[in-house]
Amino acid sequence: MAHDLEYPGADGVPDWDSLYRARGDEVVRHRPVFTGDVFEKVPVQGLEETKTKTVIVLQHPCALRSNGVDLHSRLMVAEVRDHRVIPLESWTGHVSKMPLPDLIPAVETRRRHQAAFFDAPYLVRPEDLALDKRISCLSQTGVNILLQRWVHHNSRVVVTTATYHEMSSPVYEEADLIEEWCEERVRVAGLEIQEAAIEATKWLREDIDSGFTRQRMLEDSQQRSTVRRQMRAALRQLG
Amino acid sequence: MSIDRDQDLLEPGTASTGINLPPPLTETRTVATTVLTEDIGYIRKRARNLHKETGELHQQSHYTEWNARTNQRGQATTQDMLEELADLGFAWRDLAKLVGVSVPAIQKWRRGEGATGENRQKVASLLAACDLVAEHYGIQEITSWFETPMQLGVPVTPIALWASGRPDLVFDFASGHTESEQILTAWDPQWRDRYRSDFEVFRAGDGHLSIRQKER
Numbered sequence: 280m281a282h283d284l285e286y287p288g289a290d291g292v293p294d295w296d297s298l299y300r301a302r303g304d305e306v307v308r309h310r311p312v313f314t315g316d317v318f319e320k321v322p323v324q325g326l327e328e329t330k331t332k333t334v335i336v337l338q339h340p341c342a343l344r345s346n347g348v349d350l351h352s353r354l355m356v357a358e359v360r361d362h363r364v365i366p367l368e369s370w371t372g373h374v375s376k377m378p379l380p381d382l383i384p385a386v387e388t389r390r391r392h393q394a395a396f397f398d399a400p401y402l403v404r405p406e407d408l409a410l411d412k413r414i415s416c417l418s419q420t421g422v423n424i425l426l427q428r429w430v431h432h433n434s435r436v437v438v439t440t441a442t443y444h445e446m447s448s449p450v451y452e453e454a455d456l457i458e459e460w461c462e463e464r465v466r467v468a469g470l471e472i473q474e475a476a477i478e479a480t481k482w483l484r485e486d487i488d489s490g491f492t493r494q495r496m497l498e499d500s501q502q503r504s505t506v507r508r509q510m511r512a513a514l515r516q517l518g
Numbered sequence: 519m520s521i522d523r524d525q526d527l528l529e530p531g532t533a534s535t536g537i538n539l540p541p542p543l544t545e546t547r548t549v550a551t552t553v554l555t556e557d558i559g560y561i562r563k564r565a566r567n568l569h570k571e572t573g574e575l576h577q578q579s580h581y582t583e584w585n586a587r588t589n590q591r592g593q594a595t596t597q598d599m600l601e602e603l604a605d606l607g608f609a610w611r612d613l614a615k616l617v618g619v620s621v622p623a624i625q626k627w628r629r630g631e632g633a634t635g636e637n638r639q640k641v642a643s644l645l646a647a648c649d650l651v652a653e654h655y656g657i658q659e660i661t662s663w664f665e666t667p668m669q670l671g672v673p674v675t676p677i678a679l680w681a682s683g684r685p686d687l688v689f690d691f692a693s694g695h696t697e698s699e700q701i702l703t704a705w706d707p708q709w710r711d712r713y714r715s716d717f718e719v720f721r722a723g724d725g726h727l728s729i730r731q732k733e734r
Contacts, residue, residue: 282715296620300611305622341726418621419611438717438729441673445719446727455609498727500675504607504661511605 284428285440286370287420293367295380298421303385308410309461309472312350313454314340314447315417315425317359317382318408323401324353333359333414334403335377335395337429340450347480348473350405358401362394377428382415395425397432410472419444419451449497453483456497456510463514482513573695580650580689587646588639596633599641600624606648607661615681616644647685651692668698672713679705 288294301307319333334356336343345351357377365378377395384391417425423440426447431437460479464470470478483494493509496502591599603613610628614621617640627633633641648660657663664676668691679687679701687705690696702709715732722728 300621305620439713439715441713442715442717442719442729444673446729449727452609455611459610501659501662501666503609503665504659507609507661508605508607 300416300418310458317415357395358399588643591645592642
């Protein structure tokens with residue numbers, strides 16, 4: 280079986296919802312900025328003067344941060360605009376886009392369905408990605424499909440989403456854990472999100488055995504549940 | 519039946535001709551092995567049928583027990599059941615996948631917002647399945663078992679089976695009576711092709727996981 284660009288769903292049946300982890304009101308501020316996040320009203324730097332656009336974060340999770348917490352000083356994004364729904368059979372085409380059907384499910388107008396345009400890339404400053412302007416976070420399926428299409432757009436190489444899944448699972452898991460840690464610490468201890476994120480990252484990177492860290496444990500699917508249990512215990516202890 | 523055949527084999531040549539010479543040894547051996555082959559084939563067929571019948575019976579008993587355990591578990595609140603699942607080490611996104619709802623829905627229930635009766639039942643049935651699998655098949659790290667790929671290089675886990683509505687395959691896999699390849703084929707006959715890749719994940723020089731082409 281030759282592999283081609285994949286779609287969300289199975290056996291010819293679309294599952295647009297599977298692209299998203301959260302949309303609209305579901306998006307929480309505690310989640311760290313991640314590949315595939317969509318922000319609106321972002322000042323972007325391109326060839327022309329600075330404009331304000333809706334954008335999607337393109338960079339791989341490992342290329343987003345310099346020290347695990349702070350975002351790099353410039354991040355690559357792509358413009359997101361209204362676009363009709365691209366039917367499943369056409370997901371192998373439209374190679375310069377990441378379709379985002381049902382991105383805004385609360386509206387029935389043409390705004391409901393959008394797409395990210397890889398041929399409209401921009402740079403943004405991290406401080407311009409305001410968390411209250413984030414309107415969507417992709418699911419892991421969504422991130423894998425985005426990476427597959429973005430890499431194909433740039434290199435004409437198709438890598439299966441299963442391979443991206445294997446590579447990006449640990450960092451996606453890490454984002455999940457930081458989100459949970461931040462939510463708990465902000466709610467219970469009144470920390471700022473950034474303070475809680477630093478605390479969570481420190482805990483994940485703590486040397487627990489001859490240089491071995493919980494962050495490294497997340498690379499092994501058999502050990503992830505252990506890290507989650509340890510994290511819940513650590514949060515209870517912190518009170 | 520094999521007993522009759524055995525009787526024939528024990529008394530070769532006594533029935534009719536009165537000829538005292540035994541049949542040539544090679545002929546006797548040929549007859550014996552022919553009968554033996556038939557007998558073994560017959561036994562295999564019976565074993566196959568028995569295997570199928572007991573497999574179905576085992577599946578039924580799994581379902582009956584699972585239902586009873588679900589009713590028992592369903593007496594707790596959705597919030598308490600989710601807490602228990604989280605304490606087992608399940609990720610919220612996996613719980614969402616297993617129950618068939620969004621992550622924000624799970625997070626709302628976790629904060630105490632009500633779930634529909636159907637969804638509450640789904641959460642209870644998951645806990646019940648964890649109890650059943652752990653108790654019968656001695657799986658200590660139940661969450662780890664659920665999220666570990668069933669076969670090296672194939673990213674299909676019991677979570678994927680469960681999420682696609684195949685608890686029967688999850689129980690079968692846990693029981694160890696069926697090879698993982700057979701279970702994967704029952705789940706998706708195309709799995710070998712679907713998950714074949716020319717690329718592999720490796721640790722790059724900067725310490726992060728990366729992708730490269732496999733060696734041919």
